[in-house]
Amino acid sequence: MIESHLPAVSTYAKDIDSLILLIGVLVGFWFFVCQGMFFWLMFKFRAREGHRTTYVTGEEKELARWVHIPHYLVLVCDLFIIVGAVRVWYDVKQNLPEPDATVRVIGQQWAWTFVQPGPDGQLDTPDDIRTVDNLHIEVGKTYHYKLESKDVLHNFSVPVFRLKQDAVPGRVITGWFEATRTGEFDIQCAEICGIGHGIMKGRIKIQSPEEHSAWMAQNSTPAIATASAE
Amino acid sequence: MIRSRLWSTGAVALAVASLWFASTARVVDAQDAASASPSAKADVAHGKELFDLCSYCHGPDGLGKPELGAPQIAGMPEWYLLNQLKSFRSGIRGMHPDDEAALRMRPMALTLDRPGDVESVAAYVSSLPKRKSEGSLPNGNAAQGQAFFATCMACHGAKAEGNQALNAPPLTHLGDWYIAAQLQKFRAGIRGASPTDTNGMLMRPMALSLPSEQAVLDVAAYIGSLAE
Numbered sequence: 100m101i102e103s104h105l106p107a108v109s110t111y112a113k114d115i116d117s118l119i120l121l122i123g124v125l126v127g128f129w130f131f132v133c134q135g136m137f138f139w140l141m142f143k144f145r146a147r148e149g150h151r152t153t154y155v156t157g158e159e160k161e162l163a164r165w166v167h168i169p170h171y172l173v174l175v176c177d178l179f180i181i182v183g184a185v186r187v188w189y190d191v192k193q194n195l196p197e198p199d200a201t202v203r204v205i206g207q208q209w210a211w212t213f214v215q216p217g218p219d220g221q222l223d224t225p226d227d228i229r230t231v232d233n234l235h236i237e238v239g240k241t242y243h244y245k246l247e248s249k250d251v252l253h254n255f256s257v258p259v260f261r262l263k264q265d266a267v268p269g270r271v272i273t274g275w276f277e278a279t280r281t282g283e284f285d286i287q288c289a290e291i292c293g294i295g296h297g298i299m300k301g302r303i304k305i306q307s308p309e310e311h312s313a314w315m316a317q318n319s320t321p322a323i324a325t326a327s328a329e
Numbered sequence: 330m331i332r333s334r335l336w337s338t339g340a341v342a343l344a345v346a347s348l349w350f351a352s353t354a355r356v357v358d359a360q361d362a363a364s365a366s367p368s369a370k371a372d373v374a375h376g377k378e379l380f381d382l383c384s385y386c387h388g389p390d391g392l393g394k395p396e397l398g399a400p401q402i403a404g405m406p407e408w409y410l411l412n413q414l415k416s417f418r419s420g421i422r423g424m425h426p427d428d429e430a431a432l433r434m435r436p437m438a439l440t441l442d443r444p445g446d447v448e449s450v451a452a453y454v455s456s457l458p459k460r461k462s463e464g465s466l467p468n469g470n471a472a473q474g475q476a477f478f479a480t481c482m483a484c485h486g487a488k489a490e491g492n493q494a495l496n497a498p499p500l501t502h503l504g505d506w507y508i509a510a511q512l513q514k515f516r517a518g519i520r521g522a523s524p525t526d527t528n529g530m531l532m533r534p535m536a537l538s539l540p541s542e543q544a545v546l547d548v549a550a551y552i553g554s555l556a557e
Binding site for chain 1 (some may be wrong): 386424432433435436
């Protein structure tokens with residue numbers, strides 16, 4: 100359902116969509132039940148000639164039931180949401196699968212810089228490939244990201260991955276993703292970071308193994324790879 | 330009665346939607362035109378409106394904020410401002426991972442995406458009065474720097490007044506801290522190393538001809554002292 104508006108392109112995107120859908124359906128159900136109940140009561144107890152208003156304290160058992168029963172039912176729904184949320188949280192944030200590669204993601208006002216290992220497969224070596232605004236990754240590979248900020252709070256957000264992670268100055272935050280199909284999608288900052296926050300954008304380019312190898316070969320010199328500008 | 334109200338509400342909604350589509354179409358046309366016409370007409374009043382965004386870093390009078398790495402741009406020649414804005418927009422500047430100030434500037438330049446935006450803001454900034462800034466390099470020796478400046482004179486002029494024919498900007502009011510920072514970037518290859526940056530490629534060997542980091546500070550202090 101959500102995927103029809105925004106593609107789900109990571110291994111955990113559909114789990115997050117399902118959780119949001121579950122919350123939406125349960126909360127939506129109770130919202131409409133409550134609203135229906137209010138309007139029905141307003142109609143049933145509307146002002147009429149010859150009827151005096153009754154003062155209801157809600158202490159009588161048969162009246163208190165109107166509060167207690169929905170309350171317990173909502174708690175049961177909460178249990179479903181909590182179980183679903185904890186499972187998704189564990190898979191996305193607590194679990195850290197073995198990586199095929201690691202990229203460094205650096206936020207600053209108002210650009211993203213990415214550092215990828217070169218042919219030696221090791222980060223922080225002379226053959227690293229650095230790019231601004233464009234992150235090139237390979238489909239089907241598990242990536243760890245090391246997220247940093249040079250100045251203020253940022254948030255590394257890839258909507259098609261359903262990924263959002265705060266970047267905090269002075270900290271290196273590790274997370275992971277695995278893309279499920281090729282394509283080019285948005286990267287954005289999802290934490291207010293100054294006057295240019297709204298235009299702090301990048302692109303993630305998910306490539307087939309052949310395309311990615313060709314890109315690596317083209318850029319694996321010490322020279323800096325920079326994306327085309329406009 | 331209800332039916333006629335529904336019809337009128339529908340008609341209003343349709344009119345609003347049409348206006349929205351029409352305005353969107355104008356934006357798209359404008360963007361296409363922006364890329365098609367390189368020399369759109371400058372409108373100083375429009376430039377003043379656009380400058381509001383620039384003022385957060387460059388200050389309300391364009392006098393710069395060294396703490397943000399934003400130089401004084403007030404009173405710089407229009408041709409230079411145009412060149413720089415276009416360089417930022419095309420990625421010639423502002424795409425090096427180590428050039429933090431330029432990385433901040435590039436998205437700002439990209440917001441000038443309608444025909445005449447770049448020209449208008451350049452015209453407005455150029456019309457602002459410049460001001461001599463205080464020296465900010467206590468370790469820079471202007472007297473020593475005068476000797477090193479001989480190399481710069483060929484393009485930037487004897488008093489660093491600039492030379493449009495050589496795309497060499499006036500340097501005196503940019504701020505000595507900014508001159509030093511740019512020289513260090515040219516020396517480190519952060520600027521002037523990309524084949525697309527033809528002006529920068531000319532500047533880089535000049536910056537590398539300075540024998541030391543102290544010479545960079547000295548020549549920057551000297552250039553700053555030339556401001557009137």
